[in-house]
Amino acid sequence: MISIRMKDAFSTPNLITYSRILFIPVFVVFLLIDIPYRNYIAAIIFIILSLSDALDGYIARKTRQITGIGKIIDPIADKLLISAALIFLIGRIQLWMAVVIIVREIAITVLRLFFLPKKVIISASYLGKIKTIIQIIAILAVILNVPFNWWLMLIAVIITVISGFDYLLKVGKLAGENIIxxxxxxxxxxxxxxxxxxxxxxxxxxxxxxxxxxxxxxxxxxxxxxxxxxxxxxxxxxxxxxxxxxxxxxxxxxxxxxxxxxxxxxxxxxxxxxxxxxxxxxxxxxxxxxxxxxxxxxxxxxxxxxxxxxxxxxxxxxxxxxxxxxxxxxxxxxxxxxxxxxxxxxxxxx
Missing domain, CATH: 1.20.120.1760 (CDP-alcohol phosphotransferase transmembrane (TM) domain)
Structure with a gap:
């Protein structure tokens, strides 16, 4: 259990995370506007925003600035980016796939907020990180119209569901309640x-x-x-x-x-x-x-x-x-x- 220290809210890693959130609308704009090479530009922005997740984590570990608030907003920023991409790619992504992933992300976010008053942070697991990487690869494949993007999205959905149940099991142990x-x-x-x-x-x-x-x-x-x-x-x-x-x-x-x-x-x-x-x-x-x-x-x-x-x-x-x-x-x-x-x-x- 890790207590949340609000004084660490503006550390360098967290500022990078805030920037990732602020640039999500820019990514969405390039998904929607009708200009030449828009898919390539949107893909580049998506890659940069996704890599910033690895960057803030690396800086946090290197400079020993791992904070409670960082462990909350970092995965939430990931969920906002993924959810925004899925919502504005519906049509190119099957609706049920987008719904399953987004609902899972919303449910997990609610759980994180539920534990805030208890000053308990549940950081992302290795399975959760693998899930995020696969989601990023699948979304990039859809943006760039890669032929096998449907199969990549299907894999992302399956891993998303499995990691969701893994998260619920951990939450149940911490809460002392049977969540599932x-x-x-x-x-x-x-x-x-x-x-x-x-x-x-x-x-x-x-x-x-x-x-x-x-x-x-x-x-x-x-x-x-x-x-x-x-x-x-x-x-x-x-x-x-x-x-x-x-x-x-x-x-x-x-x-x-x-x-x-x-x-x-x-x-x-x-x-x-x-x-x-x-x-x-x-x-x-x-x-x-x-x-x-x-x-x-x-x-x-x-x-x-x-x-x-x-x-x-x-x-x-x-x-x-x-x-x-x-x-x-x-x-x-x-x-x-x-x-x-x-x-x-x-x-x-x-």
Whole structure:
């Protein structure tokens, strides 16, 4: 276990990592713009950004600047680069391959954030590093249209899944909880269905999108029931479930805006209290090592589900449901922030 020392945040290796993150949009631009040799330019930028990962690691070891924060942001930077490449290469990469890799990366990132309050860092394993190298090679092959790039992507997917399970086993030992259990597997399946739901929503396959949305909601109830029946209720499971709910609702609102079902005004109205709630829950967890849950919070999620369905089917009272849900969301947000502030004051007093 390694404690996180924020004073090391701006060491030379970490500055290189920050630069890698900042240059990801530049790489994406060259993937998208229509200019001669764009694939070669994008490939060169991708190689440079990927090599910077090895460079910051070498400098950290050579100068003895290996830090807790570095062990967190370095793999996250890798995940951002890989995920951005996969998202903007969909079409040249099969959708299911991109979804499997991205969902795995999101899940692992959530795990890293989950362990932050415990001051525990799980650094990348050799299998994780091999996974990253294979992903880089496969993505380069796709960018440069190498004939056997599909097979390289398939290998990358397989190694990605295997390394994900290896990571979960390590996390389970550190957490003292059984991370790989039936409820969390169901939640992972929910997370995998969300991109498919959003894609169908954006492509105006409303009926199929609603079926997928209904399945995701149903599985939300199933994982809760299975957790209680099998007595596998864990802190991580609660956080993972809440995270999946948030992704489902937020992505739905964004998709509705993209296809013209909602004005951007609604996105802003929704994001403000949502961010406040997320921050307050993180504060709550960091102080009490517990994931807060309440009947009002579950009610808000239920109303959000109803609002999504109402907007999708163009229900005559969808505007009223949105207004009603937004008011409740702001009330819940204010209560949540107030609760986290009280906890903060009590902790500071002690």
């Amino acid at each position: 259990n039936i409820p969390n597997i169901i939640t992972t399946f929910r997370l995998l269905l969300i991109p498919l739901y959003i894609i169908n929503l954006i492509q105006s396959n409303i009926n199929l999108a609603l079926v997928l949305f209904a399945v995701v909601i149903l599985l939300d109830k199933v994982d809760g029931i299975s957790a209680r029946i099998t007595k596998q209720i864990t802190k991580f499971g609660r956080l993972y479930d809440a995270f999946t709910d948030s992704i489902l609702i937020i992505s739905s609102y964004i998709a509705f805006y993209l296809i013209g079902f909602l004005e951007f005004f609604w996105i802003l109205l929704f994001i403000v209290p949502t961010l406040a709630i997320i921050i307050s829950k993180i504060t709550y967890y960091m102080k009490l090592r517990e994931v807060p849950s309440s009947a009002l919070g579950k009610t808000i999620v239920g109303i959000a589900y109803v609002a999504v369905i109402a907007v999708a089917i163009d229900f005559i009272y969808s505007l009223h449901i949105l207004i009603f849900g937004t008011i409740f969301l702001y009330i819940y947000g204010i209560m949540d922030v107030h609760k986290s502030q009280k906890i903060k004051k009590i902790k500071n007093h002690h």
